[in-house]
Amino acid sequence: MRQPRYLLTSSPERSLGRLFTEHSVGTTLVVSSSRPEVLAIAERLAAGISGRVIVHARASSIDDLDAIAALVRELARIRPDAVVSLGGGAVHDLMKTTMAAASTDGDVYAAASRFTPPSHWEFPRLTIRRPVFVTMPSTFSGSEANGNAGFRADGEKRIVSSDRLVPDAVVLDASMYRASPPRLLVESIFNALNHAIEAASSTRQGPLTPSAAVGGMMVFGEALRATPESWSDEQLVRLGATSVLVATGQSGASLGLAHAIPHVLGARYGVRHGLAHAIVAPHVARFNQSACADAHLALATAFAPPTEGRGITPLADLLADAVRLRLGSISLGQAGVTVDDVGPIAADVALEPGYHFNPRSIDDIASVRKLVEVML
Numbered sequence: 001m002r003q004p005r006y007l008l009t010s011s012p013e014r015s016l017g018r019l020f021t022e023h024s025v026g027t028t029l030v031v032s033s034s035r036p037e038v039l040a041i042a043e044r045l046a047a048g049i050s051g052r053v054i055v056h057a058r059a060s061s062i063d064d065l066d067a068i069a070a071l072v073r074e075l076a077r078i079r080p081d082a083v084v085s086l087g088g089g090a091v092h093d094l095m096k097t098t099m100a101a102a103s104t105d106g107d108v109y110a111a112a113s114r115f116t117p118p119s120h121w122e123f124p125r126l127t128i129r130r131p132v133f134v135t136m137p138s139t140f141s142g143s144e145a146n147g148n149a150g151f152r153a154d155g156e157k158r159i160v161s162s163d164r165l166v167p168d169a170v171v172l173d174a175s176m177y178r179a180s181p182p183r184l185l186v187e188s189i190f191n192a193l194n195h196a197i198e199a200a201s202s203t204r205q206g207p208l209t210p211s212a213a214v215g216g217m218m219v220f221g222e223a224l225r226a227t228p229e230s231w232s233d234e235q236l237v238r239l240g241a242t243s244v245l246v247a248t249g250q251s252g253a254s255l256g257l258a259h260a261i262p263h264v265l266g267a268r269y270g271v272r273h274g275l276a277h278a279i280v281a282p283h284v285a286r287f288n289q290s291a292c293a294d295a296h297l298a299l300a301t302a303f304a305p306p307t308e309g310r311g312i313t314p315l316a317d318l319l320a321d322a323v324r325l326r327l328g329s330i331s332l333g334q335a336g337v338t339v340d341d342v343g344p345i346a347a348d349v350a351l352e353p354g355y356h357f358n359p360r361s362i363d364d365i366a367s368v369r370k371l372v373e374v375m376l
Helices: 012-022 036-048 064-078 089-102 174-178 182-201 209-224 233-249 257-269 273-291 293-303 315-327 339-349 353-357 365-375
Strands: 005-008 027-033 052-058 082-087 114-116 120-122 132-137 148-153 156-161 169-172
Touching (some): 005 012, 005 233, 027 064, 036 174, 052 064, 052 089, 064 089, 082 089, 089 132, 089 148, 089 156, 132 174, 169 233, 174 233, 182 209, 182 273, 182 315, 209 233, 209 293, 257 339, 257 365, 273 315
Parallel strands (some): 027 082, 082 132
Antiparallel strands (some): 114 120, 148 156
């Protein structure tokens, strides 16, 4: 798999200036979150980059398909030599799905992979001709460094995947993370935590999976024991780098219910991705405990090292405590999900790869219904 260059910097315009000079970039398209704090950084970046620079703000009021179609048209009109995406995972996913759709005459469905239960994947052969691609994350999703992206359509999350969608560079800048509300940053850590937990619990792992997962748990655990307002610039960049490392380490691993359920919650009910992961994480960890006790022991020890007088706490309990400490009492009910939604959620989860690759085998969707009910 291709790997991006990582730029840890407090002066992104200078770092990108050197990169763009290497690639003889004349025109740059900057695609930004519509969050005012992120958009302000995008405007400063545009002012500091030489050549022609166009800033495109992703409108949060339109759905994914309309946003992709609008950006495909913008790419065709501008024909940039470089694109830079700034924001959370949704903005980087938008940029990647747009480049994939541009390779199929704007038809994003033709670019999407297809999963047929229980284990059959179809990946279209994409010929993606793209400009220099740079991501600047404002959360800890890890999606800014890989070749996968998701889009929502018809109440379903679809995936595009290609080595050609791996960015050329990832810029890790503390000012980007400070542009996000502290609560949003905390929620995104639980997304990264689930990457680590599920990858380490998977029966299919890449060579980096165990060490990346355990190392990530140490960094995330330390951060969650402090208030996000107290995180230093150095710690923010370390969290960003760690989330990328964990996401890279999960390559080759199969993800389970801790991703399948948030995918459905986001696609069908609009639950924020990080929030969905925070709600789901303790419950799925408890559900899977019997099937991956050794992995959970290693992860729990890294997340909250035992001290004199306190032994190792079960991973599910540690996650529940961290959620309460940093996010308070959260539930699917608070996110707008009702008892009547439990059955449809379970049915949709059963169509997700994570249902079939979960470390604890699932006999039928009744067990998923019970699991979702506990989250209300």
